[in-house]
Amino acid sequence: MQRRRRINPTDDANIFAHTGRDKLGLDINYINAFKGGGIFTSALFEKGDFLCEYRGDLISNEECERRQRIYHDTLKVFMFEFRFSGKLWCVDAAKEDGSFGRLVNDDHISPNAKMKYLTVQGKPHLCFFAIRDIVPGEEMTYNYGYSDLLWRSKVIFYFVMLIP
Numbered sequence: 001m002q003r004r005r006r007i008n009p010t011d012d013a014n015i016f017a018h019t020g021r022d023k024l025g026l027d028i029n030y031i032n033a034f035k036g037g038g039i040f041t042s043a044l045f046e047k048g049d050f051l052c053e054y055r056g057d058l059i060s061n062e063e064c065e066r067r068q069r070i071y072h073d074t075l076k077v078f079m080f081e082f083r084f085s086g087k088l089w090c091v092d093a094a095k096e097d098g099s100f101g102r103l104v105n106d107d108h109i110s111p112n113a114k115m116k117y118l119t120v121q122g123k124p125h126l127c128f129f130a131i132r133d134i135v136p137g138e139e140m141t142y143n144y145g146y147s148d149l150l151w152r153s154k155v156i157f158y159f160v161m162l163i164p
């Protein structure tokens, strides 16, 4: 059987980041009332493959602080702050634009994706790559990186298991 020719994952990420589009093979699915939606694969992704970008407005730290003062908590969760080239930045993905990256959920135990910062045309882009093979139907997840998250509490976890 002939193996499909694999595009270099960084080149792949660069193309999608440059065009601002999402690739085929990912879908948005509703999970439950607590978790909301999530991103699920409908195709096989191999370890190392580019998955999608966490897209939104790229803003300065000052603008991020200004928006955080006026945003409701439900919007603040879409603000991803990061350090790049010695400066603080934020990608504000609060706007519901149909893109996939903003809906990727947290998993600190067995995530299947990780985020890398790529420079595309001089600007930082937050891109997700598979850290293992991901088969069709799996939820795409990554480790949000901080520990004081409500759903990581065992009590909340067992409570949520009761939600239909």
Ligand SMILES: C[S@@+](CC[C@H](N)C(=O)[O-])C[C@H]1O[C@@H](n2cnc3c(N)ncnc32)[C@H](O)[C@@H]1O
Residues within 6 Å of the ligand: 034, 035, 036, 037, 038, 077, 078, 102, 103, 104, 105, 106, 107, 151
């Ligand atoms: C960037 S959004 C991810 C998409 C979100 N599920 C949605 O439908 O809008 C982050 C929010 O998703 C929810 N979330 C993410 N990971 C979760 C998890 N492992 N368990 C429960 N809720 C989670 C939390 O409400 C969190 O504030």
